[in-house]
Amino acid sequence: MTFQLVTFLKIAGWILTLAPLGAFLLFSIIMIREISNNDDESLKGIVNIGFLIFGIGVVLLIVSYLGGFLSASSSAI
Numbered sequence: 001m002t003f004q005l006v007t008f009l010k011i012a013g014w015i016l017t018l019a020p021l022g023a024f025l026l027f028s029i030i031m032i033r034e035i036s037n038n039d040d041e042s043l044k045g046i047v048n049i050g051f052l053i054f055g056i057g058v059v060l061l062i063v064s065y066l067g068g069f070l071s072a073s074s075s076a077i
Helices: 005-038 041-070
Strands: none
Touching (some): 005 041
C-alpha cells in the first residue's frame, strides 16, 4: 500500500497541529493543578468543575464522531 503525497501531507499537518496544542494543554493543566494545590479549596473546586466540563465535552465529541462508524446505519449529525 503506497501513500499518496496528499495523504502524507494531511497526516503531517495533523501531527504538527495537534502536538503543540497537546503540549500547551498539558502545560496548562499542570500549572493549574499546582496553583490549585497551593491555594484555597474554592479555587481547587472551580478548576475541578472546569476539568469535568471539558471532559464531558470531549466525550460528547468522541461519541458523536465515532458513533457513525460504530453503528450499522449512519446518521446525519
